[in-house]
Amino acid sequence: MLKKIIRNCIEEYQKNKIDTLKEELQNEIEASKVNDTDLDSQSHRYQALTAEVDTSARVVEAIAAMNHLKKIPVHKSKSITEGSLIEIENMILFVGINTQKFHDLGHDIMGISVSSPLFKTLENKSAGDMVRFNDQRFHVLSVK
Structure with a gap:
């Protein structure tokens, strides 16, 4: 939902x-x-x-x-692919198209494309994984 x-x-x-x-x-x-x-x-x-x-x-x-x-098809996936909704600390990412970060529904939200360096780092990761990107580490809380 x-x-x-x-x-x-x-x-x-x-x-x-x-x-x-x-x-x-x-x-x-x-x-x-x-x-x-x-x-x-x-x-x-x-x-x-x-x-x-x-x-x-x-x-x-x-x-x-x-x-x-x-x-982009709406699908359930345990690993990060196009169409995934990713919850990380302090932000929600949607894999589809690039957007600026914006605030809605009480969350910071940002769209990323499959060609972005961030997606390349996150691709095929799952909930619970720790990821390093641009000298920052963050925890993947959930993938939907």
Whole structure:
């Protein structure tokens, strides 16, 4: 049950990220509409168009991540794989897509992808295992 709730929190986080990026993109599109005869405006327009291209790419990446998240099967596993919910000291990790750490349901939550160095360290570990990552040791409390 907790796994589904956390997954929904991450989906909501990603949805908000996409909405924010789309709003940022709209602002950059508006900023690129300037007077073409003014040299300062042309310079500003170039900067705005560059930002627009960058933000467009980030929107595409965020949507692709959301689509990937929706395809991850919900399964029970004793060892850490894609789709696992991992409880460690002071944090819950969901293996699916990368997210910034955020606080919800009284927990710090973070999404990690299977290509992340942290996942590579955690892969196939189980509840009770002690893990070392970036000179820090932590205990895997549970895997769901």
